[in-house]
Amino acid sequence: MKNDNNWEPKIVTFLCNWCSYAGADLAGVSRLQYPPNIRVIRVPCSGRVNPFYIIKVLQNGIDGVLVSGCHPGDCHYISGNLVARRKFALLKSFLEYIGIEPGRVQFSWVSAAEGGRFVDIIEKVTSEIKKLGPSKKLSKWQKEAEYIKEILK
Amino acid sequence: MENKKFKIIKKKEILKLLESLKKEYSIFVPIEDNGDARFSEFKSGQDIFWDYRNTKISPKEILFPQAETLFCFGPGAEVKAEGSTPGGKDYLIFGIRPCDAQAISLLDKVFGGEDFEDPYYLERRKKTTVISLACSKPQIDCFCTSLKGKPENEEGADIILFDLGEDVLAGAVTKKGEKFIEKQNKWFKDAGQSDVDKKDKLMDLSLNKIKSQIDIQNIKEKLDNAFNDLLWNEIHQKCLGCGICTYFCPTCHCFDITDEINPKAADSKTPEGKRVRCWDSCMYPLFTLHASGHNPRPTYKERMRQRIMHKFNYCPENFKEIFCVGCGRCIRNCPVNLDLREVLVSLMSLGSLCKDKKI
Amino acid sequence: MIEKIKETVKKLFKENKIDIFIGYSEGTLPLRSTPCFITRSEDIEKLVWNSYCSNNLAVYLPRFFVSQRGAKDAKLPRIGILAKGCDGRSIVGLIKEHQIPRENIYIIGIHCGGMINTKKIKKVDIVAAEEKNDKVLVEDEDKKKVELKKEELLADMCKTCQYTAPAVYDILLGKEKQKTKKEDREAFIKEFEKKPLEERWEYFQEQISKCIRCNACRQACPNCYCKECFAEQAKPRWIGPTNDISDVMFYQIGRIFHQAGRCVDCGACVRACPMGVDLRVFTYKLIKDVKEFFEYEAGVSLEEAPPLATFKQDDKQEFITEP
Numbered sequence: 057m058k059n060d061n062n063w064e065p066k067i068v069t070f071l072c073n074w075c076s077y078a079g080a081d082l083a084g085v086s087r088l089q090y091p092p093n094i095r096v097i098r099v100p101c102s103g104r105v106n107p108f109y110i111i112k113v114l115q116n117g118i119d120g121v122l123v124s125g126c127h128p129g130d131c132h133y134i135s136g137n138l139v140a141r142r143k144f145a146l147l148k149s150f151l152e153y154i155g156i157e158p159g160r161v162q163f164s165w166v167s168a169a170e171g172g173r174f175v176d177i178i179e180k181v182t183s184e185i186k187k188l189g190p191s192k193k194l195s196k197w198q199k200e201a202e203y204i205k206e207i208l209k
Numbered sequence: 210m211e212n213k214k215f216k217i218i219k220k221k222e223i224l225k226l227l228e229s230l231k232k233e234y235s236i237f238v239p240i241e242d243n244g245d246a247r248f249s250e251f252k253s254g255q256d257i258f259w260d261y262r263n264t265k266i267s268p269k270e271i272l273f274p275q276a277e278t279l280f281c282f283g284p285g286a287e288v289k290a291e292g293s294t295p296g297g298k299d300y301l302i303f304g305i306r307p308c309d310a311q312a313i314s315l316l317d318k319v320f321g322g323e324d325f326e327d328p329y330y331l332e333r334r335k336k337t338t339v340i341s342l343a344c345s346k347p348q349i350d351c352f353c354t355s356l357k358g359k360p361e362n363e364e365g366a367d368i369i370l371f372d373l374g375e376d377v378l379a380g381a382v383t384k385k386g387e388k389f390i391e392k393q394n395k396w397f398k399d400a401g402q403s404d405v406d407k408k409d410k411l412m413d414l415s416l417n418k419i420k421s422q423i424d425i426q427n428i429k430e431k432l433d434n435a436f437n438d439l440l441w442n443e444i445h446q447k448c449l450g451c452g453i454c455t456y457f458c459p460t461c462h463c464f465d466i467t468d469e470i471n472p473k474a475a476d477s478k479t480p481e482g483k484r485v486r487c488w489d490s491c492m493y494p495l496f497t498l499h500a501s502g503h504n505p506r507p508t509y510k511e512r513m514r515q516r517i518m519h520k521f522n523y524c525p526e527n528f529k530e531i532f533c534v535g536c537g538r539c540i541r542n543c544p545v546n547l548d549l550r551e552v553l554v555s556l557m558s559l560g561s562l563c564k565d566k567k568i
Numbered sequence: 569m570i571e572k573i574k575e576t577v578k579k580l581f582k583e584n585k586i587d588i589f590i591g592y593s594e595g596t597l598p599l600r601s602t603p604c605f606i607t608r609s610e611d612i613e614k615l616v617w618n619s620y621c622s623n624n625l626a627v628y629l630p631r632f633f634v635s636q637r638g639a640k641d642a643k644l645p646r647i648g649i650l651a652k653g654c655d656g657r658s659i660v661g662l663i664k665e666h667q668i669p670r671e672n673i674y675i676i677g678i679h680c681g682g683m684i685n686t687k688k689i690k691k692v693d694i695v696a697a698e699e700k701n702d703k704v705l706v707e708d709e710d711k712k713k714v715e716l717k718k719e720e721l722l723a724d725m726c727k728t729c730q731y732t733a734p735a736v737y738d739i740l741l742g743k744e745k746q747k748t749k750k751e752d753r754e755a756f757i758k759e760f761e762k763k764p765l766e767e768r769w770e771y772f773q774e775q776i777s778k779c780i781r782c783n784a785c786r787q788a789c790p791n792c793y794c795k796e797c798f799a800e801q802a803k804p805r806w807i808g809p810t811n812d813i814s815d816v817m818f819y820q821i822g823r824i825f826h827q828a829g830r831c832v833d834c835g836a837c838v839r840a841c842p843m844g845v846d847l848r849v850f851t852y853k854l855i856k857d858v859k860e861f862f863e864y865e866a867g868v869s870l871e872e873a874p875p876l877a878t879f880k881q882d883d884k885q886e887f888i889t890e891p
Contacts (some may be wrong), residue, residue, distance in 0.1 A: 060769055108798065108806055115814055116472045122889075128881070138879035141888075146828050146876075148887045153761065153853050154821070155769025164889040176891030179831055193769060194813035197471050204483055205470070207281040243778070243844060262693075265842065266780070275780065276810035349695050350597060447603040449627065451784035453842050467809050480618065487809045493783070495800045509631070544788050544840035545623055546595040546602035 064072055065119035065185045067094045069178075070109065071166075072102045072137070075126035080166035083175050090175040091182040096120070101125065102163075103136030107147045111160055114194040120160050120185035124177070127165040137165070159184040216379045216397035217404055220259070223377060226396045227251055227303065234301040234338075237271050239264055248302070251533055257304060259372055262346045263536060267459035268305050269312060272333050273320075275456075276487045279329065279466070284479035300337040306369070307362035308353045308534040310341040312459030314365035318528045319462050329486075339491070341366035343408075345415045352421040352550055353535035355476055360415040371408040378408050421537075423550050424557065425521075428531070431559050432522040436514070438559060444552050445513035447545045452490035454539035454549075455516065460532045465489035491515045517552060569678075572618045572741050576676055577648060581609040586674050590628055592621040598697040598706070599686045601638030604629065617650075618699050619718060622683035624836040625649055626658035626790035630667040632797075637840035644672050652680035654725075656734015657867025658790035662828055663736075664870060667793055677737030679745050680848045682718075682726030687844070689721060724848060725835035728753040735868040757856050760849055772817075772850075778843040785847060786823055788840035791830045798822055809812040820850070828854045831874040 071077040077098050083090060099105055102125025110121045123144065125137040144163045152158050162181050166174045192198070218226070227236055236251035238477050239258045248268045305313075313334075320330035344353075344360040353359065363369050367386035371378040378400055382386040390397060435441075455461040470482035470565035489496055492513075497506045506512050524532040533549075573591070580586045591616040593604035601620040605628075606612060629773055632645050651659060662668045689706065691714065696707040704716045730753065732745040760768065783799075786792045798806050799819050804821070807815045824847070833855055837847050858864050861884050864875040 063701065108822060111804060111818055111821055115818055120701075135879060138881070139876070141883055141885055142862065142876055142879055143828075145861055145884055145887055146854060147825065147855050149861075150821075150825060150850075150854060152765075153768065154772040155765050155767075155852065157765065162889045163887065173891055177889060180891055181889065194814055194817060196808075196812060197473065199805070200469075200483075200812075201471055201473075201481065204281045204283055204481055207483075208283045209280075276812070348693070352730040443605075446605045447628070449784070449787040449840070451787035451840065452782040453784050453840075456780060456782045457842070465809060469808050469810070485808075485810050487811075490782075493800075540596070542842040544784055544842075546597060546600045548602075551596060 063179055063190065065093050065190070067120040067122060067182060067185060068097060068113045068118050068123040069094045069124060070099050070102070070105045071095050072104075072125040072132075073098055073100050075130060075168050076124035076164075076166040076174065077080075077101075079124075079166040079170050079174040082168065082171035082209065086171045088175045090178040093182045093185075094178055101131065101133050101136035103131075103133065103140040105140065107143060111194065114156075114160065114191060115196050117191070117195040117197055119188075119191040120162070120181065122162045122164065122168050122177075122181050124164045124174075127167055130167060137156065137182040146180075157188050159188050160191060213380050215400035215405055215408075217376050217400040218379060218397050220372075220375060220377055222396055228253060229299075230301060230393075232464055233299060234515035235298045236292070236301045236303055237268070238303045239305075243287065248305075250277045251303070259304075259342075260346065262348055263306050263309070263351075263538070265457070265538075265542070267312065267457060267536065267538060268302060268309050269316060269459050269462075271300065271302055273316065273330060273462060273464075276485055277329060279484045279486055281483040283481040284474070284477070295424065298336075300333060302337060303340045304538070305339060305366075306344050307341050307364075307366065307369070308344070308351075308358050308536040309459045310339055311358060311362055311534045312365065312536070313321055313339060315460045315530055315532055315534070316462055316530070317365075318530065322528070338368075338385060339359060339366045340368045340370060340386075343371045343412065343415075345372060345411055345417060347419045348537060348541070350421065350537035350540040350548075350550075351419055351535060352423060352537060354416070354419050355421070355423045355425060355550075356531060356533055356535045358535050359412075360419070361412050371411065373404060373407050373411065376404065378404055384390040396522065405415065421550065423554055425531075425553050428521050428553065428557065429525040432518060433559060435556065436518070440555060440559060441510050444517075445508075445510045447511050447547055448492070448513050449545055450492050450509055450512065451544065452488075452492055453542050453544065455490035455492055456488060457538040457542055459534060459536055459538070460520070461488075461490070463489045463491060465496075468567075481560065491519065498518070517556070521553070521556075569742060570615065573617055573650065573676065573678070574612050574615055576741070577606070577612050577615065578609060580648050580674060581612070585646065586776055587645045587652075588632075589648040590625050591615045591650040592617065592623070592625075595620065598694050599684060599689070599704075606890050617678070619681070619684045619704070620686075620699075621650075621652070622685075622723065622835075622839055624655050624658055624788070624790055624834045625651065626655045626662060627788060627836065629659065629662055629673065629790070630793040633672075634667055644669065646672050646674065646675040648676060651677050651734045651737065652683075653731040653733050654680075654832055655730060655790075656737060657731060657832035658834060659734070660736050660867040660870055661791060661832065664795070664874065665830075670870075675734060675737040675739075677734040677740040679733045679740070679742035680726075680729075681732070682722040682729060682743050683838070684718065684721045685723035685726075686721075688723075689716065721742075723835055723839070724836070725833050731868065736870060748824070754852075754856050756849065756854050760853075773813070775846050775849075776817050776820055777813055778845050779811075779820065779841075780843055781816060781819065782842065784840040784842060785837035785845075788836040789827070791827055791834070792823070798826075820845075820847075824850050824854065827851060829858045829862070829864060830866050831855055853887060 131137045164177050237248045238251045239246045239251045240259045241258045245265040320327035363382045367383045464486050470480045474481045498504045520532040589606040592601040595602040663670045691706045694706045698705040702718045703808040707713050807818045
């Protein structure tokens, strides 16, 4: 983290069980390569993703978040992703409005058959977040940990 | 009181005096902040807000901060306590109003009481010199004279100052204050009788400005039997349950202690984190929520009752003092204008003939 | 106007239509009115109506029905309430979210000419005030009187109010007031949007750092009726208890975002905030977005579904990342 050249972003992804997670799986079994910066959290549906998850992830010092679900119309629960879409449209707009970089929090649709698309999206998201640098704006523990270290020295 | 020796110092000199003390002390002075006054650490070139009406947030935050790290823990390291003043410097609280100085003397009873001692508070308190500034700017919601206060109340202060315009009159209250003035003698001159007369006049003027007067003699006794009174059903009605009154109160002292753990190592056996103490408020439902889910103060009524009873009944019982100094902050800042004075007046009517009195 | 209100309330008590009435009575400080709960008809005389009746009374309604929820035979109180435009919209929100039963609320709607923001009066030592038509006469300690124009003292949200009377009511009093243009209402948001990213962040940070987490914004908000707020939840623990700026940001983002599609811009949070945090520049952004994205306005209809509980097939999705 200290050395800018070697810095690699950490990105948390919330992937829906029925489409995007399976898409990531397909990318794996098809031996398609994608950047190892993402950490996958499987969720039942993109509609399950509480906006607080995203803010909490940023607060915990993660550099970016990607939420990915089924394409509109493909939701296993019929409309989970459509309700989520509304929520995320507002969240993304709001976070940018208060000054969080637009690339930090991203949303995408990836179906179970789109291993290639999954790879492309991960590549795009990773390179964008890499360009933005480490996320500091909402992060809490960076300075706290330094403080604790100082006290415990 | 009559024989008190007053010293005098030019206002301009005070800035120089504080400047020279910066090495020794962390100095807190009232400054202007967003149109209000607030205590803040003295910086070079900064002016003191002499004419301030009382600060929005009470200066208790200097001795009893809103959030305080008690100690840190981490892998392989011993627990280390951290609660002393930064840089080991002493504290100088300059220009605090007499009501807030009195509040400090009340907090001393809680944190340095016979039963419990709070090392964090006491450590800081021991190192603190309190210089109060007699009040010439009472507000319409001030009611210190209804309690034990007055514009030149000395309780809790080591030195009391009087703003005479060009000059400032200083009188030592405690031994600590005497020593302080002695040590800084070169800045002070002996005050003449005319200065003292001027001060007396100023205080009379100030006293007259405090128009709000409520009679709360024997309030403790009144409240002794009032726990189940029906009046509480009405008193709390408009309360929103926010924490403004308790957070702004100079004598409220409830806190909550929590561990904050770095999420990076939250699952490890040796987590890294810190234990913090934060202000809490009896007006919040979480304040008394049990782990079982039971809450002995489930509604606004019980919580409101607690705040009033704590200040005007329990504390007089435990510490022989009413824990209200009449600074008026809770009245001034209440979003629904729930006026403590009104509440007290209606509580005083308890047991009197007209049971049906309006609140 | 006040006579009409009193008359109506009297009638309601006489006809045994309500058990309790929520209105305003005279405050203890100049330029203040205070919420007042009336259960006896002889107390009706206490009621007042002036330009200081700024509290949103809808905030008190849910608590009357909390403990009874679930209990089948519990007798629910019948509540009469004086509702300005914003109060009325909040009530609609609460009914829609099943916090209060419509049939138990008697809404006395009133055309509101806007409420004064006392913080706009720079003179600090007001000891008395008097309202006269469109002017406010304030008096300081030295008995010096100053005449101020009410229009200049109106709170920001009142200045740009679109709904001066409630959309849903049982009886409506007063004369219709002029509404402001849409462009004027959103101007301050548009201006903020135009600022560079870092400048917006700077401002957000500056405002949040004032917050002392007294929770007044939440408690004053009629929409914040959750029995347990996320801010205080222990499992999961969303935010730490300290006034660390990151935690305060989480709290404010969370609380404001919870109002998405529900906020009626009554300004209760702004008024309650003792530290003067500029919350409205953030809350109104969501109002604007909800209107723009989903063509929805909170609190104006009982039938329309809440925007975040529904969807359209062709909802905006330009924000979705494409490879």
